[in-house]
Amino acid sequence: xxxxxxxxxxxxxxxDAIGTxxxxxxxxxxxxxxxxxxxxxxxxxxxEWSRFRPDSLVMALAQGxxxxxxxxxxxxxxxxxxxxxxxxxxxxxxxxxxxxESRGYDASYAFVDRGAVPAPWDWQERVRWSDDRLTLxxxxxxxxxxxxxxxxxxxxxxxxxxxxxxxxxxDASGDLAVRGGAQRIALEHPYDARRAIGVVEVSDAALCASxxxxxxxxxxxxxxxxxxxxxxxxTIAATWAIGPDAMHSDAIATALFFDGGPELxxxxxxxxxxxxxxxxxxxxxxxxxELFV
Amino acid sequence: xxxxxxxxRPIRIGAAAVGVAGAFALAGCAASDTAAxxxxxxxxxxxxxxxxTPDSSETESSAAPASDSTYVDGTYSAEGSYAxxxxxxxxxxxxxxxxxxxxxxxxxxxxxxxESERYQGEFIGGIADxxxxxxxxxxxxxxxxxxxxxxxxxxxxxxxxxxxxxx
Numbered sequence: 141x142x143x144x145x146x147x148x149x150x151x152x153x154x155x156d157a158i159g160t161x162x163x164x165x166x167x168x169x170x171x172x173x174x175x176x177x178x179x180x181x182x183x184x185x186x187x188e189w190s191r192f193r194p195d196s197l198v199m200a201l202a203q204g205x206x207x208x209x210x211x212x213x214x215x216x217x218x219x220x221x222x223x224x225x226x227x228x229x230x231x232x233x234x235x236x237x238x239x240x241e242s243r244g245y246d247a248s249y250a251f252v253d254r255g256a257v258p259a260p261w262d263w264q265e266r267v268r269w270s271d272d273r274l275t276l277x278x279x280x281x282x283x284x285x286x287x288x289x290x291x292x293x294x295x296x297x298x299x300x301x302x303x304x305x306x307x308x309x310x311d312a313s314g315d316l317a318v319r320g321g322a323q324r325i326a327l328e329h330p331y332d333a334r335r336a337i338g339v340v341e342v343s344d345a346a347l348c349a350s351x352x353x354x355x356x357x358x359x360x361x362x363x364x365x366x367x368x369x370x371x372x373x374x375t376i377a378a379t380w381a382i383g384p385d386a387m388h389s390d391a392i393a394t395a396l397f398f399d400g401g402p403e404l405x406x407x408x409x410x411x412x413x414x415x416x417x418x419x420x421x422x423x424x425x426x427x428x429x430e431l432f433v
Numbered sequence: 434x435x436x437x438x439x440x441x442r443p444i445r446i447g448a449a450a451v452g453v454a455g456a457f458a459l460a461g462c463a464a465s466d467t468a469a470x471x472x473x474x475x476x477x478x479x480x481x482x483x484x485x486t487p488d489s490s491e492t493e494s495s496a497a498p499a500s501d502s503t504y505v506d507g508t509y510s511a512e513g514s515y516a517x518x519x520x521x522x523x524x525x526x527x528x529x530x531x532x533x534x535x536x537x538x539x540x541x542x543x544x545x546x547x548e549s550e551r552y553q554g555e556f557i558g559g560i561a562d563x564x565x566x567x568x569x570x571x572x573x574x575x576x577x578x579x580x581x582x583x584x585x586x587x588x589x590x591x592x593x594x595x596x597x598x599x600x
Contacts, residue, residue, distance in 0.1 A: 160581045249590030289581070314581035326569050328579025335566035339574055351580035357591065380578060402556035415564065425558035433561030 157182045158190065158292070161313045167306030174303040178296055185213070185292050189284050191237050192247045197274075198282040199247075202237070207275040213291055214269050217284055220391050222264065224286060227404035228395055233259040233367035234267065237281025242370065243361050251357040256370035285363065289315045290348050290390025297386075315393075317346040317386045327429070330378035330415060337421060338413065338431035346386035350393040351378035364397050373397045377417045380429075383410035504530050536565070 151169040155162050157179075164170070164178070188197045188211040197208050217234075224232040236259040244251040260266055260280065267282070268275040276282075284291075289312055297310045297317045307320035316325075322343040326336035330351040340347065352373065356362035364373045379396035383389040392410040395401035405412050405424060412424045413431065421433055508529045529536045569577060 159587055249587055251590060309576075311576060312581070314578065316576070316578065323576065324572075324574045326572055326574040326577045328569070328577050329564075329566040330579065332566070333579065334569055336569045336572060336574075336577065337564045337566040339572060347578055349578040349580065354580040354582065355587070378579065406556050419563040420560055421564045422560045423558045425555065427558050431561065431564070432567045433564050 158186055158289070158312075159192065160289075162296075163309070163311045163313075164296070164300060165307075165309040165311070166300065166304045168304060170300065170304060174300065177299045177303075181295050181299055182292065185211075185288075185295065188213070189282070189288055191241075191281055191283055194247065198237075201274070201276045202279055202281045204279040207273050210269060210272050210274040213295070214274050215271065216387070217287060217291055218267065218269050220287055220387065221284075223404065223407075224391055224395055225264070227400040227407075228398040229400060230261055230368050231366050231398040231400075232286050232394060233261070233263050234282050234284060234286070235259045235263040235280045236285075236365060236367045237283035239365050239367060239370040240283055240285075240363065241281060243365065243372070244357060245355075245361075245363055251361075253359060253361060258370050259367035261368070286394040287387050287391040290346065290386035290388070290393075293317050293346065293386035293390075314350065315346070315348040315386050315390050316342075318342050319344060327380050327413060327431075328378075331419075336432070337415060338429050338433075340380070340382060340413075340429040342382060345382055345384060346389040347380065347382045348386055348389040348393040349378070349380045350390075350397070353377070364394070366398070375416060377415050379412065379414040381405065381410050381412045382429075383408060506531050 151166045153164045153166075153170060153175065162182075170178075186193065187195065190196045191198055191202070193199065197211060201208060221232065221234045239257045239259050240246070242254045242257040244253050263280075266277045266280060268277070293310050293312050293315050294317060296312075297308065297319065300308055300310060301319050308318070309323060310317050320343065322341045325340050325342055325347055327338045327340065327349070328351075329335040329337050330353045350364065352362040352364055360372060362372050365371065366373055376397045379393045379401075381389040381392035381396065383392065388408050389410055392401065392405045392408065392412060395404050396412055396414045402412070402424065410424075411427050411429070413421065413427060413429050414423075415421050421431060423429060423431065508527060
């Protein structure tokens, strides 16, 4: 049974967007205008950053448009990618889109593997951003999967929070942000969705999870690629990161698949847990997660 | 069943309580002697068969020992050391056994040099061996966090591939 601390948020709004399930819990139902504002934020973000829709800004850049008006999230996200690139020695790269497409994770969901393609290591020479222009020196496929969903969770919480009293949970399935009261959240076992490897309590913070078990297709292929090689990661099966905001937590959840992730988590003050593919579990110094070890 | 890291108990206590045979053939007397099947004790040696002692004073737990277990359930500790270029470091390893399965591993480092401390403690807080986890239905939680659920096109495409693969 759920403990009493889990009772408060009582109004649930559930919908599908950007290829996953969203649930927004509030103490009272959101006004229609707030829901419309949430839908607008998500739709705008999708039109800017989705490589799964041909009319998006990043697909225009992939087709060689050169420069576009800078989306409002560009600088924050790309600056975080600079830190991720440095911490993981190039394993995380925002131009990994073509590498994912080559493994079959493309806009048509073809899932036909055409082999490993490294992302351009010198992406910081090829991508330029300022407050008003986002420019590619030559066509390339931007993929912000390393932190994009976390960023969108932050944007949605920023719309919902001022519009309602009390506790708020924005849960985009795998990435969530909590305002107010403690949420007890089970850490799903990556090899058995009926089991949890532990429980964490999250209040006024974000929890982002990543695992290689669901966005996966044939021959051991899944959505977490090492940008340096274009090969899927093999050592880490699942990661969880708890930090002040969802974008940085999502970024750490991705970085934890690689060497250097724990160090960046330390720098950013993000708590974490991760499971290796042979079933061991590691956690950050001072982790408050209750782990069933 | 709760196992605490109790102070090691001399083997003669257990032997006196359940008899010499009981200490070494736990399963054999379990059916008739409920006191003998309750709890096993913490020891400081990694050889469970020789050093683990049934404790007749703790009777609240009633789980029966598996008759085909090779090792006696319990928690075992050992100290180990390894050499670094500058020093010899010591670590303490504690293992919990249940029906011949390792259910918990705790490693406590005692680094002598700051460099070792940095590697052991600065960025990684700890590590546990194979984690089985608990049934989510038994937990008091408000939600579950794992990989993103997929919806729409992804699921349809995977379903198509699967049906083609089996056609």
